[in-house]
Amino acid sequence: MASTSAAHTHLSEHEIWWRDHYNFLKEKGYTLRRRYSPDWVPSWTNTDKAPIDCEDGIRSPHYRLLDARRTHDGARVSLKSIVVSRHPFEIEIGRYFCSSPCSEDPANHCVPIYDVLEVPTDDDLAILVMPLLRDATDPFFDTVGEVVDCVYQLFEGLRFMHRHHVAHRDCMQLNILMDGSMFIDAWHPSEQFMSEDLRRPAKHRTRMQSPPRYYYIDFGISRKYEASNTNPLEDPIFGGDKEVPEFKEDNFKPRNPFPTDVWYLGHAIQETFLDRYSGVEFLSGLVSDMTHSDPAQRPNMDEVFSRFRVLRQGFSNWKLRSRVTHDEERSIFRFLAHWARRIQYIVRGIPPTHTSLS
Numbered sequence: 634m635a636s637t638s639a640a641h642t643h644l645s646e647h648e649i650w651w652r653d654h655y656n657f658l659k660e661k662g663y664t665l666r667r668r669y670s671p672d673w674v675p676s677w678t679n680t681d682k683a684p685i686d687c688e689d690g691i692r693s694p695h696y697r698l699l700d701a702r703r704t705h706d707g708a709r710v711s712l713k714s715i716v717v718s719r720h721p722f723e724i725e726i727g728r729y730f731c732s733s734p735c736s737e738d739p740a741n742h743c744v745p746i747y748d749v750l751e752v753p754t755d756d757d758l759a760i761l762v763m764p765l766l767r768d769a770t771d772p773f774f775d776t777v778g779e780v781v782d783c784v785y786q787l788f789e790g791l792r793f794m795h796r797h798h799v800a801h802r803d804c805m806q807l808n809i810l811m812d813g814s815m816f817i818d819a820w821h822p823s824e825q826f827m828s829e830d831l832r833r834p835a836k837h838r839t840r841m842q843s844p845p846r847y848y849y850i851d852f853g854i855s856r857k858y859e860a861s862n863t864n865p866l867e868d869p870i871f872g873g874d875k876e877v878p879e880f881k882e883d884n885f886k887p888r889n890p891f892p893t894d895v896w897y898l899g900h901a902i903q904e905t906f907l908d909r910y911s912g913v914e915f916l917s918g919l920v921s922d923m924t925h926s927d928p929a930q931r932p933n934m935d936e937v938f939s940r941f942r943v944l945r946q947g948f949s950n951w952k953l954r955s956r957v958t959h960d961e962e963r964s965i966f967r968f969l970a971h972w973a974r975r976i977q978y979i980v981r982g983i984p985p986t987h988t989s990l991s
Contacts, residue, residue: 643675643684645693647696651669651699652670652671652673654752657753658750659704661748667689668689673689675687676688688821688829688830691821692823693822699822700765703747709765710762710763711766712760713760713761714752714759714760715760716757716758718757720853723852724746724749726852726855727746727761728749730743730797731746742787742847743849743852744764744850745763745764748761750762764812766810766848767812767825768811768825769783769810769847771825774840774910774957775840775974776840776841776954777956777985778953778986780913782844784902785942785945785988787901787902789938791895792934792937796934800867801849801852801894802855802890802894803873804901805897806874808851809848809901815837815842816836816838821835841974841983842983856890864889865889865891867888879926888928892928893928895932896931899922900924903924909960910958911957911958919937919944923937942990945988946990953985954985
């Protein structure tokens with residue numbers, strides 16, 4: 634039998650850190666996948682299987698993120714290690730949104746923090762425990778109603794943050810995730826289109842059948858301000874999206890981060906929908922205003938949300954059921970499959986959108 638020391642040559646440097654904290658996390662009630670157990674022996678040992686075909690052969694793609702199972706109920710969670718001195722407000726802001734009354738507000742789309750673990754080997758490290766979420770753009774959107782539900786939640790969520798005087802400062806495409814409501818199969822955390830055991834594509838319903846909830850993650854550079862501070866100024870700090878026009882114009886001039894948030898979200902919607910789908914042209918006017926090169930000319934999130942609600946009210950059910958088409962899905966088969974679903978949903982009385990107009 635292969636030795637565990639030989640097995641661990643398959644781990645990357647950051648995976649070794651998680652392996653070294655396997656027992657600590659288990660004591661705290663969280664079990665990592667077998668790949669990260671100190672006793673792990675690769676399942677492909679003495680077989681003809683390739684590591685890439687085995688559940689425990691897939692490396693984690695993230696440096697500071699890993700999945701786990703919560704021991705007491707088996708729920709899958711996400712673990713994020715943070716350097717507290719580098720991101721001193723992430724825990725504070727996360728806990729604020731997880732506390733009453735924020736936690737009870739349906740407009741709150743900030744990722745919940747279930748637990749904060751102090752790392753015994755380093756006083757400057759902490760591990761945040763959150764729900765396991767997934768890429769919000771996969772699988773592809775199918776209808777106008779599905780796009781409306783997503784955009785509505787994103788506008789609602791950022792408006793909620795801003796009303797609580799919190800600027801996210803990095804609400805770009807990769808920091809928007811969704812829960813697994815539409816998935817029949819549990820997915821593999823490192824290969825999200827595959828089932829957890831890596832044996833088949835993960836089965837799922839459509840967003841119309843099982844609407845997901847969308848979340849903002851990563852409050853590492855976020856800030857909370859006093860209500861009296863109506864024009865906070867911060868030195869520019871580049872998040873994941875490097876195209877912010879005011880930062881490119883002058884990356885030393887302090888800026889109000891709230892209009893920059895509006896740009897980030899507008900650009901995320903541009904990249905997610907307008908650049909990749911047909912049938913979403915109704916978003917273009919509002920997104921254009923959100924991404925105006927002059928921060929003073931952008932609408933605030935109250936205005937964005939109000940304008941989108943008016944836009945949504947003008948859509949008939951037929952419009953909401955109409956198809957949106959991703960660049961990679963232009964085929965007659967996809968077209969016919971959409972119409973088969975469309976007729977089925979009408980017959981079954983499945984609503985075209987789950988967005989409330991009240």
